[in-house]
Amino acid sequence: MSTTRQGISTLIEADGRRFLFDVGRGTTQNMYESRVNPRDVTKIFLTHLHNDHYEGLPSLWLNAWFMLGRKENPEIWGPPGTAGMVKGMRAMYEHDLDHRSNDLFKKEYLDIRVHEIEPGVAYDNDGIKVTAFTVEHADGNPAYGYRFDHAGKSVLLSGDTTYHENVVSYGAKVDALIHNVVAFDEETTKSGKFKAVEAKLTTPEQAARVFSKAKPRVAVFSHIAKKGLHGEEGDKAIVDRTRKAGYRGPLHMGQDRMTIEIGDDVKVKHPIPTKDLPDLDSPAVKL
Numbered sequence: 001m002s003t004t005r006q007g008i009s010t011l012i013e014a015d016g017r018r019f020l021f022d023v024g025r026g027t028t029q030n031m032y033e034s035r036v037n038p039r040d041v042t043k044i045f046l047t048h049l050h051n052d053h054y055e056g057l058p059s060l061w062l063n064a065w066f067m068l069g070r071k072e073n074p075e076i077w078g079p080p081g082t083a084g085m086v087k088g089m090r091a092m093y094e095h096d097l098d099h100r101s102n103d104l105f106k107k108e109y110l111d112i113r114v115h116e117i118e119p120g121v122a123y124d125n126d127g128i129k130v131t132a133f134t135v136e137h138a139d140g141n142p143a144y145g146y147r148f149d150h151a152g153k154s155v156l157l158s159g160d161t162t163y164h165e166n167v168v169s170y171g172a173k174v175d176a177l178i179h180n181v182v183a184f185d186e187e188t189t190k191s192g193k194f195k196a197v198e199a200k201l202t203t204p205e206q207a208a209r210v211f212s213k214a215k216p217r218v219a220v221f222s223h224i225a226k227k228g229l230h231g232e233e234g235d236k237a238i239v240d241r242t243r244k245a246g247y248r249g250p251l252h253m254g255q256d257r258m259t260i261e262i263g264d265d266v267k268v269k270h271p272i273p274t275k276d277l278p279d280l281d282s283p284a285v286k287l
Contacts, residue, residue, distance in 0.1 A: 018036070161201070163202055211251070
């Protein structure tokens, strides 16, 4: 756990529409702190069904309905097994929802449309296309990465995977390539305790190969799994290993609420302050 990184989640906004990829711990709060109303985020794509990629889903699903008055049904795209997960989540809260739904908070807006998808084009509407492709995540399979395309701009999300040529091919010359990374200090590596974790994610050296071959305009590490590499010094060690392995392009260590603006230039911006942000139900808040 970290004060600057909660669960894994990436929000993409294009042409005024918002698409969420994975819903890790803290996603709903981070949306608000990023000036995004969780009520308006209803299109969700899951890379795979490890809990850290959807444990924030109940909060987004329920709080956007009960606290914020969502009046649009969420849609979820994900690998086989997604429908069963959603059904189980609904069952877990059924007693509460039966008693709390009323004319103001209508139960019908809790229904989730689930699309269990195979590799290929998952979404194609009004100039926005989302393509799913297979990656390799051992006990997390079936696991997908996603490519997002709109108006000649593109984002590639690797999802959880070890080195995979699909990430290279689908990520070729994208504007932003967002990739997982795993790195341990020497003592942890020697202990062998987390060898299985390292084997199903991507090391800095493997990521350097991906970035060097794909040649994105900017590369970003997300889903940063590190042990014994603490704080900014730990982040620097990961970047240094990536550079030592040969990648020389733009590279950033992701943190919560970082934004990437893609236009003629690609601008990576640090999180905006939250100190004076009022409560979401305040009339001063316009998201």
